[in-house]
Amino acid sequence: VQPPEKPLESEEWNRLRENFRLPEIFEEVMLNSMIRSNSPIDVAKSLLTHVAKRNGDVAYSVLVKYLTLCVQQGQVSEIRDVYDIMKVRFKILEIGAYNLFIKGLSNSDQWRMALTLLEEAKKIMIPSRTSYESCIKAASCHQEMKLAFELYHEMLAKDVVPTLDVLQSFFDFSRGMKDAELQKELFGILLYLRENQIYPHKTFMRSIKLWFESISGSKWRGHLTNIKDSGQCPVCNHQLEDSNLTEEEYNNLSERIIRDVIHGTDTFRKTSPQEFEAFQTFVENRLPFDIVIDGLNVSHIKPKKLHCENLLDAINCLAKDNVRLLVLGRKHMLMNSSNWKREIMKEMQTKADFFFAENISEDDAFLLYATLRSGKHCKFVTRDFLRDHKACLSDSLTRHLFRKWQRGHQIVLKTMFFSVFSQQPAFQYDCVVQTTGDTWHIPYKDVFEEKYSYQVPRKWLCIQQK
Amino acid sequence: MQSATLLLKKIVRSSVLPVAAQHGMKRDLFPLSRTLSLSLCVKQDNSCKPSEKLDLDAWKKVMKSGLQEEVSETVSEPQELSSLAAARETLEMWRLAGRLVPENVSDEQLKTFMECPSKSAKKKYLKYLYLKELYKKNDKRKMEEKRERRLEAQEQTSKTDETKKSPFLCLWASTMDKAYNWRAAQSMIFGQPLVFDMSYEKDMSVREVANTVKQLVQSEGCNRKAVDPFHIHFCNFKDDSLYHREFLKHYKEAWGKLLITVTEQCYTEVFPKDKLVYLTADSPKVMKTFDHDKIYIVGSMVDKSIKRGVSLARAKRLGLETAALPLDKYLLWNTGAKNLTLDQMMQILLTLKDTADWKKALEFVPKRKYCGFVAKPVSELKKTLDLVNTLKLGKRREEVQKQFAKNYPKK
Numbered sequence: 001v002q003p004p005e006k007p008l009e010s011e012e013w014n015r016l017r018e019n020f021r022l023p024e025i026f027e028e029v030m031l032n033s034m035i036r037s038n039s040p041i042d043v044a045k046s047l048l049t050h051v052a053k054r055n056g057d058v059a060y061s062v063l064v065k066y067l068t069l070c071v072q073q074g075q076v077s078e079i080r081d082v083y084d085i086m087k088v089r090f091k092i093l094e095i096g097a098y099n100l101f102i103k104g105l106s107n108s109d110q111w112r113m114a115l116t117l118l119e120e121a122k123k124i125m126i127p128s129r130t131s132y133e134s135c136i137k138a139a140s141c142h143q144e145m146k147l148a149f150e151l152y153h154e155m156l157a158k159d160v161v162p163t164l165d166v167l168q169s170f171f172d173f174s175r176g177m178k179d180a181e182l183q184k185e186l187f188g189i190l191l192y193l194r195e196n197q198i199y200p201h202k203t204f205m206r207s208i209k210l211w212f213e214s215i216s217g218s219k220w221r222g223h224l225t226n227i228k229d230s231g232q233c234p235v236c237n238h239q240l241e242d243s244n245l246t247e248e249e250y251n252n253l254s255e256r257i258i259r260d261v262i263h264g265t266d267t268f269r270k271t272s273p274q275e276f277e278a279f280q281t282f283v284e285n286r287l288p289f290d291i292v293i294d295g296l297n298v299s300h301i302k303p304k305k306l307h308c309e310n311l312l313d314a315i316n317c318l319a320k321d322n323v324r325l326l327v328l329g330r331k332h333m334l335m336n337s338s339n340w341k342r343e344i345m346k347e348m349q350t351k352a353d354f355f356f357a358e359n360i361s362e363d364d365a366f367l368l369y370a371t372l373r374s375g376k377h378c379k380f381v382t383r384d385f386l387r388d389h390k391a392c393l394s395d396s397l398t399r400h401l402f403r404k405w406q407r408g409h410q411i412v413l414k415t416m417f418f419s420v421f422s423q424q425p426a427f428q429y430d431c432v433v434q435t436t437g438d439t440w441h442i443p444y445k446d447v448f449e450e451k452y453s454y455q456v457p458r459k460w461l462c463i464q465q466k
Numbered sequence: 467m468q469s470a471t472l473l474l475k476k477i478v479r480s481s482v483l484p485v486a487a488q489h490g491m492k493r494d495l496f497p498l499s500r501t502l503s504l505s506l507c508v509k510q511d512n513s514c515k516p517s518e519k520l521d522l523d524a525w526k527k528v529m530k531s532g533l534q535e536e537v538s539e540t541v542s543e544p545q546e547l548s549s550l551a552a553a554r555e556t557l558e559m560w561r562l563a564g565r566l567v568p569e570n571v572s573d574e575q576l577k578t579f580m581e582c583p584s585k586s587a588k589k590k591y592l593k594y595l596y597l598k599e600l601y602k603k604n605d606k607r608k609m610e611e612k613r614e615r616r617l618e619a620q621e622q623t624s625k626t627d628e629t630k631k632s633p634f635l636c637l638w639a640s641t642m643d644k645a646y647n648w649r650a651a652q653s654m655i656f657g658q659p660l661v662f663d664m665s666y667e668k669d670m671s672v673r674e675v676a677n678t679v680k681q682l683v684q685s686e687g688c689n690r691k692a693v694d695p696f697h698i699h700f701c702n703f704k705d706d707s708l709y710h711r712e713f714l715k716h717y718k719e720a721w722g723k724l725l726i727t728v729t730e731q732c733y734t735e736v737f738p739k740d741k742l743v744y745l746t747a748d749s750p751k752v753m754k755t756f757d758h759d760k761i762y763i764v765g766s767m768v769d770k771s772i773k774r775g776v777s778l779a780r781a782k783r784l785g786l787e788t789a790a791l792p793l794d795k796y797l798l799w800n801t802g803a804k805n806l807t808l809d810q811m812m813q814i815l816l817t818l819k820d821t822a823d824w825k826k827a828l829e830f831v832p833k834r835k836y837c838g839f840v841a842k843p844v845s846e847l848k849k850t851l852d853l854v855n856t857l858k859l860g861k862r863r864e865e866v867q868k869q870f871a872k873n874y875p876k877k
Contacts, residue, residue, distance in 0.1 A: 007522060028564070045522040052525035060562035085529045092552075094559035124556060125585070265669075268779035360750055360778070 003034045007046035010053055027051055031065035035072060044069050060090065064097055071104035079104040095125045102127070106134035114138060115147075126158050133166045140173040148173075149185050156192075164204055167193075171207040175214045186211065190440070194433040197400055205444035205461050212440070212463050219466040227441075227460050231429030235462040238439055240429040243408030244376055245401060253401045254372040261392045262365045270362040279366055282355055286326070288374040289353070291318055291411070294367050294382035295329035299339075301383070301413060307339040308348075314413060315351055318381065325352035326370055328363045364389060371409060381411045404430060407456065431456040438465040553580050557592070567592050568599040646690045650725035653695040659761045660689075660696035660815065661733045661742075662808075664703045666767035669776055672708065674768040678808070679712035682766060685812035686726065692816045698726040700766075701733045709766070734784055737761050744781035747805040748774060749788035752795065756818035764811050772803060796824050797836040798851055806831060 001020070008016075017026045027047065034044055044066055052058050063086060070078045083101055086093055098121035106114040118135050121127045132155045139148040148170070155162060167189055174182050190208075193200065200208065209222035223235045231240040245253065267273050298314045299307035311327070319325055327348070334356060336342040348354070355370075357363050364384065371380040386406060393399050407427050433442050440463040443456065553576055561567040571579070575595060582588040662682065667675060689695045703709065714721055733742060744763045745753075763786070765777040781788045791814065793804055806814070810830050817827040825839055837851050 042522055045525070048525040049522060052528040056528060058525055058529060060559070061564040064563055081526060085526060089529060090559065090562075092555050092559060094556060094563050096563055124552075266776070266779045266783075268782045269775045272782060360782075 001029055001033045003030060003037060003039045004043055005040075007042045008050070009046075010050045013047060013050040027059075027062050028065060031062060031069065035065065035069050038072060039069070041069060041073060041075055041078065060086075064100070067097065067100050067104070071100050074104070074107060076105065076108040076110055080110070092124065095121060095127070098124075099128055099131050102131045103134050106138035111135075111138035111142065118151075126160065129155070129160045129162065132160060133163065136166055137169050140169055143173075145170075145174055145177070145179070145182055145185075164198070164200060168200075168204040168207050171204075171211040175207075175211050178216065183215070187435075190433055190435070190442070193442075195400075197403065197432055199443050199445050199457050201445045201447070205442065208442060209461060209463070220463055221466055222461055222463045225460050225462050226458055227429065229428060233441060233460070233462050236439055236464045238436065238441070238462075238464075240441060241432075241434050243404060243427050243430040245405055249401055250372075250376065250405075253398065253405060254369075256393060256398050257365075257368050257372060257389075257402075260394060261389050262369060264392060270365050271357065272361070275358060275361060279355060279357070279369070283326075283370050283373055286324075286353055288324070289326040289370065289378055290323040290374075291325050292367055292371045292374070292378065292380040293318070293325060293327045293352070294363065294380070294384065295327045295333065295354075296363065297382045297384055298413060306341070308333075308341050308344040312344055312348055314381070315348055317413075319351050327352050327354045328366050328370070329354060329356050330359050330361070330363060331356045332359050379409045379411050381413060383412055386410075404432075407431065427456070439463065549580070550576055560592075565589075565592070566596040568595040570599070571595065647725060649693075650690050650695050653697045654725055654727070657695060657697035658758060658819070659699055659737065660812075661699045661701050661737075661761060661763040662766045663733065663744075663763050663777075663780070664700050664707075664709055664766050665732075665780070666765060666776070667704075667708050669769075669773065670767060671770075674770055675708045676712055677768045678766050679709060679716060681768065681808035683713075683716050684809040686724070688809060688812050688816065690725075692820075694820060696816070696819075699733070699736065700726065700728045701731060701736065701763075703728050703730060705730070732784075733761070733763055734786075739784075739786065742786050744777065744786045744788045745790070745811070746777040746781065746788055747790050747803075748778040749781075749790040751787075751789050752792045753789040754792070756815070756822055758819070762815065764808060766808065768807075769805060791828075792824065793828070793831065793836075796828050796840055797831060798838050798840055800835060800837045800851070802832070802835040 004012075004016075016030075017023050020026045020029070022029075030047060031044065048058055048062070048066060051062065063082060067079065067082050070082065079101065086097065098117055101117050102114045102121070105111060105117065114135055115138075118127055118131060121131065132151060136148045136151050136155075139145075139151065152162065152166075152170075170186060170189060174186060192198075212220040212222055225233060225235050227233055227240060231242065232238070233240065244250075262270060262276065264270065267276065271279075293311075293314065295311055299311045301310050301314070305313075315325060315327070333340050333345065355366065357366060364382075364386065367380055367382065368386075368389065371378050390399055390402050390406075393402055408430070431443050434440070440461075442461040442463070444459055444461055445457050446459060550573065554571065557567050557571060557576075557579075561569070579588060579591055582591055666678075670678065686698060689698060717724065729736065741759065741761050742763060743753075743757075743760045744765075746765065763781075765780070767777065769776070778788060790804075791806075793799060810832070813830040814827045817823070817830070821827070828839075837854055
């Protein structure tokens with residue numbers, strides 16, 4: 001349906017309605033298309049007038065649609081009118097209408113009313129994050145930073161996750177303000193980014209930089225840079241935090257891996273108690289390893305080569321300087337077959353320790369266990385992202401730990417054209433927002449959206465105090 | 467024109483707003499009366515200005531004038547809204563806003579709704595109730611139509627009034643039931659056992675248990691009507707478990723008279739271990755033929771969130787033989803998980819038992835899950851699959867190949 005360009009008389013609306021296929025929903029369809037094509041508000045008004053004259057009442061859904069149109073065009077006085085009407089016409093409003101009111105009013109000089117509406121909405125349900133965001137933006141826009149932060153903390157307390165947009169607005173609006181309390185809150189946001197391993201995007205990073213540079217007296221300077229593989233910042237020569245977990249975190253993680261990933265609800269699902277015990281004694285007797293290899297995963301790197309040759313290449317590539325290797329595989333690898341030649345298997349077994357799991361067991365869980373058990377220096381080799389194992393961990397904190405540990409300890413083998421393998425080494429440094437008090441290092445994304453969770457940004461913002 | 471509207475607006479505001487404000491404070495007193503007839507004022511509107519220029523804010527006047535009437539009608543019965551009533555109100559508003567919300571909600575459903583942990587869980591539950599209501603309504607309407615047609619037909623036959631004579635006796639449903647029960651009773655003495663493992667209650671949600679029981683009821687029905695039924699065993703069945711309660715809901719007093727064996731014992735206690743075969747889609751072994759001497763076990767589990775290896779773990783723990791249906795060998799798999807519903811399993815096993823014909827048995831796999839039977843060499847079928855997919859889904863060739871490789875891993 002094409003909405004008309006000018007307000008129509010009742011008769012004209014009637015005619016349109018009768019020509020419509022389903023006259024019962026004519027108004028809703030028409031209003032929807034008005035919202036889509038952003039029609040002038042008078043046209044919608046004339047439709048409502050027509051409806052009111054015909055039925056003596058305007059249905060709630062139609063009013064909400066009209067409200068959507070008003071909000072879209074920022075017609076504040078109309079929004080107020082609709083609110084007055086709805087408030088007396090209906091006993092309570094539903095959360096969708098509240099969201100619209102809040103969104104519509106927060107951009108105007110009536111923004112305080114949006115705050116009271118937010119309070120009202122809380123009585124029914126937890127308001128959406130967009131409602132919180134509009135209120136926070138409205139408050140910080142009017143220099144009421146304290147109020148904005150109150151709302152922000154309330155939001156976090158209710159497990160409503162703020163978008164980067166609202167976090168950015170905090171930095172934008174407090175630029176140039178002198179307030180120790182405010183500074184603390186903003187540092188708090190940066191620490192929130194750190195704890196949740198969130199990376200700001202480019203424009204957000206710019207806001208952070210500008211805010212730092214606007215603090216008078218302390219003379220912060222920001223530089224964009226790339227961090228070297230060694231983890232040293234080229235601007236301030238500061239060494240970034242290394243990717244090792246603390247003793248406590250490390251123990252916590254290995255405990256949780258054994259409990260949640262290997263055992264889970266039923267040990268038999270991934271292995272069997274006998275097999276796991278056998279594996280444990282095997283590992284304990286031969287500790288510690290330097291590199292643990294997922295044999296089956298590595299053996300599929302080059303599809304044109306035999307599986308065992310792939311594995312042999314990988315072992316030869318990694319077995320330098322007396323490192324102790326452990327290769328995990330399954331029993332079927334021992335059967336002489338076209339892909340697994342017995343002689344080559346024998347040769348490999350002289351160079352590395354092998355553990356063969358049952359054919360129906362999951363070897364990845366063993367991989368994690370052996371690596372963690374060998375200690376912090378031990379790395380593992382697989383192309384698998386281990387997402388399903390991460391998903392077995394029950395809380396987000398442990399999942400973050402796992403991610404961090406994985407970044408620091410996973411080696412990925414890549415095939416090149418001529419050389420046998422190239423290693424993509426594990427990260428030496430930890431890729432999170434970090435501070436030493438007089439410096440801040442903030443990794444940021446070039447693009448707005450982060451495509452893969454395993455990818456970490458390589459670009460950094462270095463901020464230091466002169 | 468504009469100034470006139472403005473003036474009008476002002477008048478309306480000033481006359482109504484005090485009332486509105488006053489009212490806004492005690493809106494809890496307001497009853498649920500939205501469908502008030504306002505025909506009187508509408509008529510007035512129409513009569514006073516039929517030829518005047520368009521008044522864009524007229525609808526506001528109408529809405530507000532309606533409110534004045536309401537206010538005068540109902541300023542009484544002050545009461546605190548209980549949380550239940552408040553939830554009911556919210557639902558009503560959602561319905562008015564055009565969301566998928568059922569018209570009638572029982573108190574019990576309302577409580578379940580309030581106990582939903584998240585917004586999306588609430589929405590899902592409401593949609594479920596809404597669809598349920600819709601289906602019920604449609605069924606009712608169809609029944610009514612059918613009855614009318616029958617009545618019409620009866621009238622016509624009574625007019626023609628022709629006594630029919632048939633050489634056969636009319637077989638009533640109760641007679642059929644007797645025959646079926648006779649067969650089922652025989653199977654309980656001589657029939658091949660088929661075990662349903664009822665130990666998965668902990669792995670399922672309440673909805674999934676309900677679905678499981680529904681599927682079990684259906685499989686029991688198929689079995690009873692078969693020429694040569696299985697002797698069904700429900701093993702690991704705890705009295706007063708969720709399963710039990712759901713069964714009672716379905717069967718009512720017939721539960722006690724079913725011709726099946728229900729036991730708290732495990733199948734390993736009832737049957738010799740070497741004869742048991744656990745059927746599970748995760749099994750690495752593929753079933754080649756149906757063995758009349760073996761006792762097959764089917765896990766009574768509906769697994770909507772694909773928990774891999776739950777039933778395989780159970781078989782592993784007890785050291786039982788496992789088997790999977792040879793779906794890949796006989797069917798060109800298209801989409802969907804390879805775990806089938808319990809009644810489909812039942813149909814397949816019954817057919818296998820009678821005919822030993824895989825093709826006939828696997829007819830019971832849902833048609834949407836496969837493209838065809840493997841009669842020709844796989845490479846030829848692959849071409850057909852490619853064609854079907856590119857025509858139907860517009861999928862790219864590589865994707866299809868990838869899926870093919872997934873379904874038919876190189877050995």
